[in-house]
Amino acid sequence: MRHAPAHRQRRSLRLKDYDYAQAGAYFVTICTKDRVCLFGDLVDGEMQLNAAGRVAERYWLDIPGHFPHTELDAFVVMPNHVHGILMIGDAARGTACRAPTVERFGQPVAGSIPTAVRSFKSAVTKQINLLQGAAGTTVWQRNYYEHIIRDEAALDGIREYIDNNPLQWALDRENPANVGARHAVPLRNVRQTTQQSWEDG
Numbered sequence: 001m002r003h004a005p006a007h008r009q010r011r012s013l014r015l016k017d018y019d020y021a022q023a024g025a026y027f028v029t030i031c032t033k034d035r036v037c038l039f040g041d042l043v044d045g046e047m048q049l050n051a052a053g054r055v056a057e058r059y060w061l062d063i064p065g066h067f068p069h070t071e072l073d074a075f076v077v078m079p080n081h082v083h084g085i086l087m088i089g090d091a092a093r094g095t096a097c098r099a100p101t102v103e104r105f106g107q108p109v110a111g112s113i114p115t116a117v118r119s120f121k122s123a124v125t126k127q128i129n130l131l132q133g134a135a136g137t138t139v140w141q142r143n144y145y146e147h148i149i150r151d152e153a154a155l156d157g158i159r160e161y162i163d164n165n166p167l168q169w170a171l172d173r174e175n176p177a178n179v180g181a182r183h184a185v186p187l188r189n190v191r192q193t194t195q196q197s198w199e200d201g
Helices: 051-061 113-132 152-171
Strands: 024-031 040-043 046-049 070-077 081-088 145-149
Touching: 024 113, 046 051, 046 070, 051 070, 051 081, 051 113, 070 152, 081 113, 081 152, 145 152
Parallel strands: none
Antiparallel strands: 024 081, 024 145, 040 046, 070 081
């Protein structure tokens, strides 16, 4: 087994000392491991979700049920990634006199964007592994990408980007045709999707 050199450390894509639990809008992109096209296919510019894609969609829609301070905006499940806007609002969270909530490695902060994304990824992984009959299979890329949305103009532009993403798949940098020869991996032993809790997968 190959190990990383002892001096190397995991590089976080998060901004140092930024409070990801504070009110705001965040554009999130989460990719599958090796950008494998796991969630379905584009047909005439429209995403056709398969069983795994429906799992990803369902658990994304479930996020506010587990993180009540979080609201969903535009999102799309693509063949090998999910784009979405997550909004954290003040009113639902009662932020007056709130102590700082800067997340540190190994010290998750309840209600933060990293915690919500980590929970989403974990829940989807468990359910897809059940569908595949392959416990322990890695579904997601280790990290994810996020952009802090600063104003309404940026928000509108990102909404438009998400809405048009299926139409732009041929040019998408996440498209395996554009990043190397990676092919869709069909689900094995697919069973009917059953409703699972986030805790159960």
